[in-house]
Amino acid sequence: MIKNEKRLQWLAFFEMFLVSIAANSLAPLITTFQEQYNLSITTSSLFPVFLSIGGISANFIGAYIISRIGVRKYNISFIVSLGITAILFYFSKSTSMLFAAVFVLGFTTGSGMAVSSTILSHLEVKLQNFGLYHACFGLGGILTPAIIGIFFKYNLDYRIVFIIIFFSAVSTAIYQISSKILPDHVYETESFVKSLSVIKLPVVYLSLIILIFYASSEMGTVLWSSNLFMQAFQFTKESSVMFLSGFWLVFTLGRIFTQQIEKKLKFKKTIFISLLFVLISLTVLLWKGWPLLFWLMALGMAPIFPTVQKYAMQHIPKSQVGLFNNLLYGFLGVGNIILPALMGVFGGINIYYAFLIPIVSMLIILVVFRFLLKA
Numbered sequence: 001m002i003k004n005e006k007r008l009q010w011l012a013f014f015e016m017f018l019v020s021i022a023a024n025s026l027a028p029l030i031t032t033f034q035e036q037y038n039l040s041i042t043t044s045s046l047f048p049v050f051l052s053i054g055g056i057s058a059n060f061i062g063a064y065i066i067s068r069i070g071v072r073k074y075n076i077s078f079i080v081s082l083g084i085t086a087i088l089f090y091f092s093k094s095t096s097m098l099f100a101a102v103f104v105l106g107f108t109t110g111s112g113m114a115v116s117s118t119i120l121s122h123l124e125v126k127l128q129n130f131g132l133y134h135a136c137f138g139l140g141g142i143l144t145p146a147i148i149g150i151f152f153k154y155n156l157d158y159r160i161v162f163i164i165i166f167f168s169a170v171s172t173a174i175y176q177i178s179s180k181i182l183p184d185h186v187y188e189t190e191s192f193v194k195s196l197s198v199i200k201l202p203v204v205y206l207s208l209i210i211l212i213f214y215a216s217s218e219m220g221t222v223l224w225s226s227n228l229f230m231q232a233f234q235f236t237k238e239s240s241v242m243f244l245s246g247f248w249l250v251f252t253l254g255r256i257f258t259q260q261i262e263k264k265l266k267f268k269k270t271i272f273i274s275l276l277f278v279l280i281s282l283t284v285l286l287w288k289g290w291p292l293l294f295w296l297m298a299l300g301m302a303p304i305f306p307t308v309q310k311y312a313m314q315h316i317p318k319s320q321v322g323l324f325n326n327l328l329y330g331f332l333g334v335g336n337i338i339l340p341a342l343m344g345v346f347g348g349i350n351i352y353y354a355f356l357i358p359i360v361s362m363l364i365i366l367v368v369f370r371f372l373l374k375a
């Protein structure tokens with residue numbers, strides 16, 4: 001039993017890594033897509049919109065069907081969408097097909113994060129290491145820009161990364177179908193409207209607000225980082241994607257040790273100190289123009305999402321965990337439509353203006369966090 005739970009833990013970690021490889025392929029390719037399809041920054045701001053609509057679609061559909069079809073079948077549907085994502089990006093020849101690929105990427109990211117975090121949340125508490133789980137997303141963030149940067153350096157076809165994603169999806173599907181490692185976790189079904197009552201819990205809606213503002217700020221920061229590096233710091237396209245890889249390295253190290261940090265500082269201090277780190281680093285980065293502070297900001301960002309997500313899921317019934325995760329990533333999609341796209345619009349005026357939005361978001365999170373502590 002324990003051995004199987006460890007295998008399920010690593011399955012959740014690996015699937016989060018696959019999600020990350022796919023999701024983090026977009027940011028380092030933004031400037032390439034702008035050149036290849038003759039897109040402006042303002043037009044490119046539609047990327048997070050299509051990405052988020054895909055994620056919202058996946059998660060609100062998932063919130064309805066996960067209790068009916070079970071975790072195993074829902075997980076297979078995620079793997080199928082991952083393969084379709086890779087196919088669409090590889091064969092994209094037009095702007096419309098590119099945006100279709102971005103939409104399916106959002107669908108894949110949303111469903112993948114929801115189902116893998118649900119798998120993890122059903123394990124014993126000691127195996128619910130959400131810091132290491134989210135570090136797997138950071139690992140993909142380290143490797144993907146670095147790989148794409150190497151492709152740029154040696155004039156290789158960047159689409160090779162989508163071939164890797166496709167065969168990873170096929171291999172994962174074959175393993176799960178043949179091993180039958182994943183139990184179904186089919187819950188007692190109830191009306192979708194009734195099941196949404198979980199949102200009324202203060203710990204749920206306050207956590208959702210925090211995670212929405214945090215995740216959309218993280219996405220926007222990463223998505224427009226190459227434009228910031230190239231316009232404000234005069235980096236080349238190749239050095240921009242490698243510098244972004246450094247961001248993910250620091251970010252991942254922070255998430256690897258999130259559980260130890262939380263154990264030492266406790267929930268309140270962990271979140272409060274992390275938010276101050278982000279605020280100070282980003283403010284001084286824009287004020288003084290010191291690029292290395294972008295990496296320091298990553299250290300502050302690292303513990304926020306896994307710590308708040310874990311806190312929320314430990315305060316709701318197990319039967320509501322799958323629903324909560326789908327609602328969480330669905331609402332994150334709503335936030336990801338607004339803030340990253342708004343950053344793109346502001347960035348079209350001045351790239352510095354775009355990065356004022358995450359500062360405001362962190363201030364909002366600080367206020368809401370005080371209410372969460374009292375809930």
